Amino acid sequence: MKYDDLVAGSGISGMAMALLLAKAGRKVLLIEKQSAIGGCMRRFKRKGIPFDTGFHFTGGFGGLLSDMLRVLGMEKDICPEFLNDPKTNRIFLENSNSMYEFPSGSDAFGKTLKKYFPDECEAINKYLHIEDDIERRTPFMDLNKLSSEDLFVLMQQIDEDSISLQEYLDSITSNTKLQAVIGNAALCYGSPPAVIPLSMHCRAAVGMHKSLARVTGGGDAFINSFKRRAMELNIDIMTNTEISDIVQRDGKTISAVRLSNGKTCSFENCILAIHPREIISILPEDAVPESTRQTIEKYEESFSFFSLFATIQTACQVPCALTSYLANDNLNEIISPGSDACAMAILTGVEVVGNDKVNVLCAFENEFPGKARRWQNVVCRENDDSYQQYKKCHAEAMIKKIEKVYPEYAGKINILSTSSTLTFEEYLPPFGSAYGIMHKVGEQSLFGRLPVRNFYAIGQSALIPGILGAMLSSFIVGRYLLGRNFISL
Ligand SMILES: Cc1cc2nc3c(=O)[nH]c(=O)nc-3n(C[C@H](O)[C@H](O)[C@H](O)COP(=O)(O)OP(=O)(O)OC[C@H]3O[C@@H](n4cnc5c(N)ncnc54)[C@H](O)[C@@H]3O)c2cc1C
Incomplete structure (x- = not known):
């Protein structure tokens, strides 16, 4: 098989990469290790009701995300459902029993913060300014600049790459509740404020503060749109396939x-949209400098989740909403392995099933894999009483918390499925971490050109976690491979 480009990994970054290259007239093969494409974007069904796993909401509509979808020819298939009403975007701090409700838009976010923290107006102004400023000083977050500026300018470091979010927050306020509300985006990238670079936090948070939206049809909307475009652009796709050796x-x-299906594939470029540890296992040992290998060995995984998927038995339609439930205002404690304090994202919405509309609820509580490890080698966990009991207790504790912030749903939540960190390890191999590696100040991620010259790394561990960051990593490598004005090719 002869291709211009081989893309390995069919999550949102691999799909975006394959489309960008094929759109420029290149012959592309996309391979996926699992039996279906989509990675974190894949949904599953219980009793015919679809549930999202790794995609629930995003910022970027009306901005960067819409621009990227337009370039890929997917925009008309992806319909945002904005979370405009303040009651649909909330943060709850359990230890102080405080609820914060946020309307959509950066200005409204700022005004609301000032209403909740009237003595902290100066700190809030400073934070909003830096968030905005970092976005403005990040040329790769603007597709026009991405297609016109020099690569050197595009990837230039800024001062805020080398200070942590926590250092910055401590410099503007000592109010820990305000710090928690600003740092809440950590639940969407998985690194504690004490280690995440301020720049990366702001790049991930800014889109969500401008506008937060779910997508009709969830992750499937992206996968189906990709499949339509892949047909139009003659992209070849192979599932149950990975790279087995170099020939x-x-x-x-x-x-x-050589691929695991026995075929040999030749190419000009190979783009790896997979976990950095898997990337390094593909590259020949002598091609990777020891320093790079050591950096990768030091990477720490972001947290995983315990999650539950349910219906809500109410006569009326529930709103499309997100509540972040934090045990306390110390995100560094919440996002540290071994801590008993945790956070939960609770999402509600409506799914269309045949002619019916069904109210659904998904809840994700952060957890590091240790707690479920003892069942790792149990062959049939579904029949293991102690594992089932662990899942039942965990789900019941989560329901209590959910009913605290949604008293109107008390007694009406019907759990259809639960998944532990072990489920995530199988679903998101090799580690089940929700956001790939933890991004840390001073730690270089594996991104762009690799020590093997025609191999490139993209994906959530490469640039910024979340679908926006994962897609953006593909656009940056696309710019590198296809040159200036690549978006109009
Ligand atoms: C529970 C959960 C909730 C989340 N919620 C949100 C959210 O609401 N909003 C948001 O923006 N982000 C969310 N995220 C994060 C987001 O899903 C990811 O950042 C993004 O989808 C990652 O895309 P990716 O292409 O980098 O990787 P992935 O989606 O992980 O795709 C990698 C693909 O590569 C395949 N693969 C692995 N190894 C190989 C190999 N050797 N050869 C071939 N294929 C291989 C895998 O099977 C997989 O299909 C969530 C994640 C999780 C887990």
């Missing part, structure tokens, strides 16, 4: 690999 290498260039 043609000339120094620092690899031009052919």
